[in-house]
Amino acid sequence: MKFISWNVNxxxxxxxxxxxxxxxxxxxxxxxxxxxxxxxxxxTMDLPGYYQYFNYAERKGYSGTAILTRIKPISVHLGMDVEEFDNEGRLIRLEYPDFFLICCYTPNSGSELKRLAYRMKWEDAFRNYVNKLKQQKTVIICGDLNVAHEEIDLKNFKTNHHNAGFTDEERSKMTELLDSGFTDSFRSIYPDVRKYSWWSYRGHARENNAGWRIDYFLVSNNEERKLKIKDAQILNDYLGSDHCPVVLITE
Known part of the structure; x- marks a missing residue:
């Protein structure tokens, strides 16, 4: 199966x-x-053969997620059932016989890290949420997780060390999530490849490939995982957004 994640901005x-x-x-x-x-x-989108599911933010013109799928799910769930985090349309979960698929848009810590404390609480709630789900079956998490995990995941790691998306706190939370039983699909296949999924609109960042890898597919490490990672890709040639699509292909 082929999965795509794309922050369309x-x-x-x-x-x-x-x-x-x-x-x-x-x-x-x-x-x-x-x-x-x-x-x-x-x-509206005329996409024959696809079921369309949306989670809208209460605030107009802000955030929001969607999943478009050829395969009808067993169930659809919006949010994490945590009131503090469920009003910005940041999460959709589809359930299938062998796996849960979660589309996530993690809160940005913002300028001057004004939302870092909120982000940290989100991270803990999200990790608890997905870890409960993976006790039942494989969990696939995808989306803009708003963090470059390691120095290899952004061009200018030295000058961005304390900026939103590359703070020690955010990177540590990603480490905690992975250590709790998830695999970063792209990095598991391409441990040394420098490739990015987001570029600022400032300073000709995309032309200079001064980007960040902040869009992910994470797959839970269930012992009897029926969906095995076959490939992971970053499609830099798609230019409609400041992000490009990222891909997971399973056996």
């Missing part, structure tokens, strides 16, 4: 570009979107 905006053509070219079984920035009814 505004679904209505990217629909005015070549999103439908790019979506079709991806030919994926699952496409998970973050930062849709829309409310119900503000945009």
């Amino acid at each position: 505004g679904l209505r905006a990217i629909l005015k570009k070549d999103f439908i053509e790019e979506f079709n070219s991806l030919n994926a079984d699952f496409v998970c979107l973050q930062e849709t920035k829309m409310q119900e009814g503000q945009a």
